[in-house]
Amino acid sequence: MSTAPKEFVGSHKQKDWPKHIVIWAFIIIELFPLYMMFQVSFKDNASFLRNPWLPTPPFSVVETRQAADGTETAKTRVADWSEAFSSAKPSDPSVKSVEKSFDLSVYKVKNWNFGLKLIGPYIANTVFVAVTGTFFTLVLAILGAYFFARYKMPFSGVLWSAFLVLMLMPGVANIVPLFSLLKEMSLLNTLWALIIVGVAGGQVFNIFVLRNFIEDLPKDLFEAAEMDGASHLDQIRNVVIPMSGSIIGTLSILAFLGKWNDFLLSLIILRDKELFTLGVGLIYLDGEYVKQWGQMMAAYFIASIPLIIIFLFCMRLFVRGLSAGAVKG
Amino acid sequence: MAFPISRQKALREWKLYFLIIPSLLLVCTFSYFPAASAIYHSFFDWAGGETKQLIGLDNFKRAFGDDVLWGSFKTVSILIVFNLFKMIPSIIMAVLIHRVKSDRWQYLYRVMLVVPMIVPSLVTLFIWKFFFDPNMGVLNNILDFTGIKSLLVSLDQTFGWGLFFENAPIGWLSQPDLILPSLFIWGFPWIGAVGVLIYLAGLQSIGQEIYEAAELDGVGPFKKFLYIELPLIVTQVRLSLVLLVIGTLQGYGLQLLLLGESGGAGGRGMVPGLWMYNKAFVAGEFGYACAVGMILFVFILLLTFLNNKYVRVDK
Numbered sequence: 001m002s003t004a005p006k007e008f009v010g011s012h013k014q015k016d017w018p019k020h021i022v023i024w025a026f027i028i029i030e031l032f033p034l035y036m037m038f039q040v041s042f043k044d045n046a047s048f049l050r051n052p053w054l055p056t057p058p059f060s061v062v063e064t065r066q067a068a069d070g071t072e073t074a075k076t077r078v079a080d081w082s083e084a085f086s087s088a089k090p091s092d093p094s095v096k097s098v099e100k101s102f103d104l105s106v107y108k109v110k111n112w113n114f115g116l117k118l119i120g121p122y123i124a125n126t127v128f129v130a131v132t133g134t135f136f137t138l139v140l141a142i143l144g145a146y147f148f149a150r151y152k153m154p155f156s157g158v159l160w161s162a163f164l165v166l167m168l169m170p171g172v173a174n175i176v177p178l179f180s181l182l183k184e185m186s187l188l189n190t191l192w193a194l195i196i197v198g199v200a201g202g203q204v205f206n207i208f209v210l211r212n213f214i215e216d217l218p219k220d221l222f223e224a225a226e227m228d229g230a231s232h233l234d235q236i237r238n239v240v241i242p243m244s245g246s247i248i249g250t251l252s253i254l255a256f257l258g259k260w261n262d263f264l265l266s267l268i269i270l271r272d273k274e275l276f277t278l279g280v281g282l283i284y285l286d287g288e289y290v291k292q293w294g295q296m297m298a299a300y301f302i303a304s305i306p307l308i309i310i311f312l313f314c315m316r317l318f319v320r321g322l323s324a325g326a327v328k329g
Numbered sequence: 330m331a332f333p334i335s336r337q338k339a340l341r342e343w344k345l346y347f348l349i350i351p352s353l354l355l356v357c358t359f360s361y362f363p364a365a366s367a368i369y370h371s372f373f374d375w376a377g378g379e380t381k382q383l384i385g386l387d388n389f390k391r392a393f394g395d396d397v398l399w400g401s402f403k404t405v406s407i408l409i410v411f412n413l414f415k416m417i418p419s420i421i422m423a424v425l426i427h428r429v430k431s432d433r434w435q436y437l438y439r440v441m442l443v444v445p446m447i448v449p450s451l452v453t454l455f456i457w458k459f460f461f462d463p464n465m466g467v468l469n470n471i472l473d474f475t476g477i478k479s480l481l482v483s484l485d486q487t488f489g490w491g492l493f494f495e496n497a498p499i500g501w502l503s504q505p506d507l508i509l510p511s512l513f514i515w516g517f518p519w520i521g522a523v524g525v526l527i528y529l530a531g532l533q534s535i536g537q538e539i540y541e542a543a544e545l546d547g548v549g550p551f552k553k554f555l556y557i558e559l560p561l562i563v564t565q566v567r568l569s570l571v572l573l574v575i576g577t578l579q580g581y582g583l584q585l586l587l588l589g590e591s592g593g594a595g596g597r598g599m600v601p602g603l604w605m606y607n608k609a610f611v612a613g614e615f616g617y618a619c620a621v622g623m624i625l626f627v628f629i630l631l632l633t634f635l636n637n638k639y640v641r642v643d644k
Contacts, residue, residue: 016430016431019425019429020429020434022425023422023425023426023429023438026418026422026518027438027441027442029518030441030442030518030520031444031445033445033448033453033456033457033460034444034445034448036456036467037448037452037456045465048465052467052470053470140351140352140355141352143349143351143352144349144351144353146348147345147346147348147349151333151334151338151339151342151345152333152334153334153339153342153345153346154336154339159349159353162356163352163356166356166360166361168630168633169360169364172579172581172602172622172625173364173367173619173623173625173626174360174363174367175605175606175609176367176370176605176609176615176618176619176622177362177363177364177366177367177370177619178359179377179609179610180366180615181358181359181362181363181366183377196355197359200355200356200358200359200360201359201360203352203355203356204360207352232344232348257446260449261450261451263582263586264582264585268610278449278451279451282451282452283451283586286455286458286586291465293459293465296455296459297456300448300452300455303449307446307447307448308447311443311444311447315440315443
């Protein structure tokens with residue numbers, strides 16, 4: 001996207017700040033789940049119920065209560081924000097003394113250890129499936145797109161429409177026969193089934209995008225390479241791939257995201273706990289435990305970390321690729 | 330376009346076909362074969378194993394008398410209406426960001442929009458499930474906190490819905506009549522980062538001078554949207570509308586995770602895709618599930634056809 005230098009868009013007369021307020025309101029609500037996920041991940045259920053909205057203040061409180069018969073019981077709990085800065089006497093008459101102390105152990109870092117232990121293996125499986133799947137999807141799609149883009153071979157028209165029809169065909173009816181097909185191939189309960197089906201499913205879209213891109217590359221490059229005696233594979237390696245780095249990058253991110261988020265297929269295919277990907281794993285955890293929300297949220301956050309890493313490094317590519325793709329397509 | 334090629338040259342380049350064979354093989358095995366198999370098996374009584382029995386059109390006859398299936402089509406049409414409504418915030422957001430004068434702020438806002446995408450969609454779903462939790466959930470907390478709950482309770486008493494009570498937490502996902510509203514609230518404020526970025530790309534082509542001309546004519550902000558901005562993104566809006574309708578019609582992941590495989594309390598969240606899933610993998614009636622899938626497939630194909638005929642997306 002070229003952003004042409006401009007002094008303003010819209011009106012001279014109109015003030016800008018109302019727009020900013022509305023946008024920020026939207027964005028704050030949009031980011032609210034993210035904030036909750038992070039902040040709850042440091043709490044146990046008790047401190048969450050006590051103070052659901054804000055992070056816990058770094059103080060713990062020892063509350064000594066005197067019951068009617070004179071026995072004293074001491075209870076340790078996290079401080080409220082109102083207690084964090086003032087030392088007002090407790091209003092409850094049965095509370096004898098309140099001792100506040102600076103305490104970092106109110107942040108349940110254990111939640112994160114627990115979450116990692118819970119979800120680490122699933123993440124490893126998912127990374128394996130998503131990386132392998134994305135790699136093969138792109139490699140095969142580049143080969144296929146090169147076939148369609150380089151020459152108009154006999155039958156390539158027929159083959160092209162055979163691919164395009166699949167874009168219109170809804171995948172929903174396929175899942176039942178796909179299950180029995182995988183059963184016959186004895187691929188049920190394997191990660192390879194996920195990879196292969198994912199690669200097959202990604203072909204149409206990626207070939208479609210890449211073909212348009214390769215056709216737009218300067219023809220002279222291919223001809224020069226051919227003069228030098230380069231085979232087709234050489235041309236793909238030395239002309240196509242270097243020239244289409246950005247589009248391959250964008251498509252890879254999209255493919256990776258798709259595989260990372262997929263859960264329907266793995267829900268049907270995977271049975272063994274050791275093979276669970278993130279999708280099934282989270283569903284399984286959701287049903288399994290009496291919820292300590294803090295642990296769950298920590299696990300959720302850990303599940304997002306690989307995507308955070310990708311976005312940190314590729315955000316520009318992603319934002320740009322998405323906009324450019326939208327203009328083109 | 331690809332080079333046209335003479336027959337002799339094509340013969341010499343026969344090795345090129347090797348490049349397409351892997352993709353073709355995969356697509357045939359995992360897309361075409363299952364599709365054909367779904368059509369074939371929809372005429373059978375089949376439990377997924379070796380034994381199957383040809384029963385002709387019985388599966389379809391059964392489907393036409395299946396109240397759950399038709400109820401699920403009703404539910405999914407309501408969901409489609411919901412989702413159409415949910416497109417609006419993204420459009421507003423895109424226009425607002427576009428009208429912001431400073432480029433730096435525009436870029437910042439785009440980045441902020443993309444940030445929520447780092448959360449896997451499944452995790453977003455589970456966070457929302459947590460929001461809906463009656464006792465610990467955030468939604469009930471907010472309603473209590475802001476006093477909207479007492480408003481709802483008094484409305485309930487006036488109209489006699491029997492849904493909201495003073496002393497009981499609201500069971501968003503456990504009360505049959507609240508399931509559709511929950512599915513509506515889900516995802517608030519309904520901003521899709523991808524959608525906004527796509528609209529923004531469309532808006533970018535508006536030239537400076539158009540705004541200046543509009544200004545001279547004294548065109549207000551809303552009319553500017555109607556006559557300048559909307560026409561420019563109408564292609565993108567149409568495209569996402571079509572994708573949305575088809576996606577909603579065949580989607581069932583959301584319902585499966587939020588409500589379970591039987592569509593939640595009273596089956597109010599049952600959609601056709603979920604019914605197919607349920608019939609295949611819970612009830613084990615694979616043949617009938619294939620038939621349900623076929624019916625859904627016909628609906629989607631019809632929509633795609635109508636779309637290509639009437640809602641042409643100009644490129």
